[in-house]
Amino acid sequence: MKKQLMDILACPIDKYHPLDLHIFIEDEEIIEGSIVCPKCLRWYPIRDEIPEMLPDELRKESDDLPFLKKWKNKFPEKVVFEGNPFRLKR
Structure with missing residues (x-):
């Protein structure tokens, strides 16, 4: 994903803009990361750019929870334990 895309993205649930970008792996583009809505604490994975x-x-817990577990140290703690639609238990 190109960083410039963040200029136009809004949360699909509450339409909030701007969103927070967390980069986990980057080359010329963002390979793995997350996009977080600071208003509703929804997080969206960036996988394979x-x-x-x-x-x-339309989201699957079986896809998203392993991603959250893998990268939990790169997410804000509030998103890990209070985020939507899935979160980890303390």
Whole structure:
């Protein structure tokens, strides 16, 4: 994903802009990371350079929780334990 995309992205749930970008792996583009809405604490994974900004009903816990567990030390703590639609238990 190109960083410039953040200039136009808004949360698909509450339409909030600007969103927070967390980069986990970067080359010329962002390879792995997350996009977080600071208003509703929804987080969206960036996998293989693609931001996956789906509404809650189209997201799979079986896909998203392993991503959150893998990168939990790179996410803000509030998102890890209070984020939407999935979070880790303390």
